[in-house]
Amino acid sequence: MSEMLSRVIDVFRDFAEDDLRDVWVFDHEDYDNLFVRDDIAVALDSVDVSRFVDNERFGYVTRDTYEALYYADYAYTVRGFDTFEQFRTFVGDKPIGLFAGFDRGASGRDFAALNDRLQAVADEFDVSELLDDSETDN
Template sequence: MSEATPLLEAVRDLAGEALRDLWTFDRSGQECLYVRDDVADHLEDHDPEAFIDNERYGYITRLTYEELTYTGYEYTVRGFTQFETFRTFLDDGSDSPVGVLVSVDRGSGVQFADLFSELLDVPGYGEPDWDVPEVPDAGPLGYTAN
């Protein structure tokens, strides 16, 4: 995966104190770039890896969105009672787009379209090229953790 500092700086600039955690992931692993202390306490009782595994389905669902809509996919936002998550995929120069997962405090006013634009401006990153080959030996949903 990729260098943490530029991504973290870009997210912090936009989210400020509302930033809860920041992760990058690919098809087989993940990296925590930042987790706020109070959030880290909650994560002791929950498995972030399982949550991120679910976000990996974005490698597959983006195909569905492209087939169902007349425009390109950019990001997904999910709302929870205490926080909101933002997930997108970026080109970091590797063989496959890297996933970026950001959580912010609910009601913080973070503009997710602005966050997406900010991430695209991070040096070394850009819009992903989804023309990369699909993962071989995919499971029933077309996804494999290999």
């Protein structure tokens, strides 16, 4: 695993500790799972993961739309589900998407701080490493 991949996963683990469910990376063509907790791996067996990731790819359109409509830059998206929260952001000039799931906690999480840490790591590396160094591309 590259230093960048390791650092990205560490940022997510530091943020959520045992509540981290899974971490994914994607671009327009490929995706890879960087981390998955054992109980979530079992749950994902019943999900069409490619459709799940394709849904996250709509974020490219959403990101461009927000950039065109608003006076502020798009940073990240958080969606709440009954048992977990999902965070998505993009890093790099030719953006690579990252998303992760977290068990719902009793108190709020500072997703802006998470995004800032991920962007800082991305600024230190060539973000194309995120998919180039993945073990499997889909």
